[in-house]
Every structure is written in structure tokens, then in C-alpha cells.
Amino acid sequence: MEYRHALEVALPPRQIFPFFHDLERWFRLNPQWNVRSFRWDGLLEAGATFELEVEYDRSEARVIHGGTVEEVITGRSLTVVLTGAEPRTITIEVVPAGDLSFLKYREVRDSSPSVHEQRELSLWLSAVANYVLVSSRASLKSRLWKWFIDRVWLSMSPSGRRTVFFVVVAEGLSLVFFLLILLWLLVFKRL
Numbered sequence: 320m321e322y323r324h325a326l327e328v329a330l331p332p333r334q335i336f337p338f339f340h341d342l343e344r345w346f347r348l349n350p351q352w353n354v355r356s357f358r359w360d361g362l363l364e365a366g367a368t369f370e371l372e373v374e375y376d377r378s379e380a381r382v383i384h385g386g387t388v389e390e391v392i393t394g395r396s397l398t399v400v401l402t403g404a405e406p407r408t409i410t411i412e413v414v415p416a417g418d419l420s421f422l423k424y425r426e427v428r429d430s431s432p433s434v435h436e437q438r439e440l441s442l443w444l445s446a447v448a449n450y451v452l453v454s455s456r457a458s459l460k461s462r463l464w465k466w467f468i469d470r471v472w473l474s475m476s477p478s479g480r481r482t483v484f485f486v487v488v489a490e491g492l493s494l495v496f497f498l499l500i501l502l503w504l505l506v507f508k509r510l
Contacts, residue, residue, distance in 0.1 A: 320431035324441050325423045328448045330455055332413040332420045336394045338451050339363070339411060342386075344473065346371055348446040351439045353476035355381065365391055371401065376477040377435075380404075405429060422448055 328335060339345055343357040352373035359369030367388040374381045384403040391397050396412040405428055412423040424444045426432070432440065450468065453461050472480065 320428060322426045322428075322432050322437060322440060323424065324437075324444055325421050326444050326448050327416070328420050328422050328451065329418070330420060330451060331418070332394055332415050334455050335413045335420055335422060335451050336397075338447065338454070339397050342369060342388075342399070344450075344469075345447065346373075347473040348450060349439075349443045350376070350446070350477050350480075351436070351443070352376060359386075363388060363391055363397070365389065374476070 340363045342359065342363070343354065346352075346357065347354045352375050355372040355374055357369065357371050360367060365388055369386045369388075371384040371386055372381065373384065382403050384401040386402070387400045389398040389400050389408070394413070396410060398408065398410045401407045401409065408427040410423075410425040412421075412425070414421040414423060422444060424440065426440065450465075453465050453468070456462075475483070
């Protein structure tokens, strides 16, 4: 079965495709799994092999995927084959569209991905696009955000990321309520 998804990114392909030279970072952005280990020689070329050990978030199953870079067209596309419990062939293509680019994802596997898996694959592509956009900016805020993502966020499991998100949101709401209580005390204490 085949799954396809495309996303528009406000960058030219020459600024997007270099991200895929670091396969480990790409795999770490996937919300389906937590990367336990990744081993490869670091050269993105056809025929390069790697080993990817992941722990799936929903099932908590650990799987070791053998991987091969099947095809690389520099600046344009990358095809990776993952072997393991269910073989997957993943193709990423960066297509120029004027000042923009289309980031296209295509995956071929034996079974059709569930709706939940399709959502996760869509989120994976969005995470890549957002990471590339943050990386392309030179502001201090963007550099700090990229540092946080590289050093902290990508080393966490997907469930850990969700927990951090909910804790930050809850603490933000607590701060808002605290400020509202202070404001109420200041306003009504004078009356």
C-alpha cells in the first residue's frame, strides 16, 4: 500500500534538502517512535546502510530496522528502505515551486497505514518543515529554539514530549490565574 503527503515550505530546495543528510535527526523527529540507537557511517549516498533501533510509542515494542539508502538525487530526493517487522520504503522529494518548495513524502509498505499512523506521518513531515524553517533563521530566538530542540527535545520520547507540553500549558494557565487573582485583589481592595 502507498501513502502520500505533501507540504508547502516557504524556502527554496537548496535550504531544505541538506537537512536530510543527517538521517538520525530526521528519524528522531518521527512522533511514532523513540530512537534508541542509530548506527551508520554518515555518508548519504546510494547503497549506504544503517541500523535504527526504535521503541514505538503506542505499543512500546522495540524494533531494530536495518536500513539502506536506495537512491539519492542531491538537492532533489532521497529514498530509504527500512527492513524489520514490516518493510517500508520511504521517499522524500523536495520540488521547487517559485519562491516556495513542496516537501513530498511517499511511503510504500505491505499494509495500509491506519488513520492514526497517517496523522503521525503527516506530523512527521510538518516537524521536518518546522525544523528547517527554524534552522534557516538567524535570529537569537531561533538559534536558542534550535539549540533546545537539538539538545533536549529530540532526546525525549514522544510521550515525554507530550508530558512536557501539558506541564508547560498547565503552568502557563496557573500563572494567568495567579495574575488575575492579584489584579482582582488590587482592584477590589481599594474599594
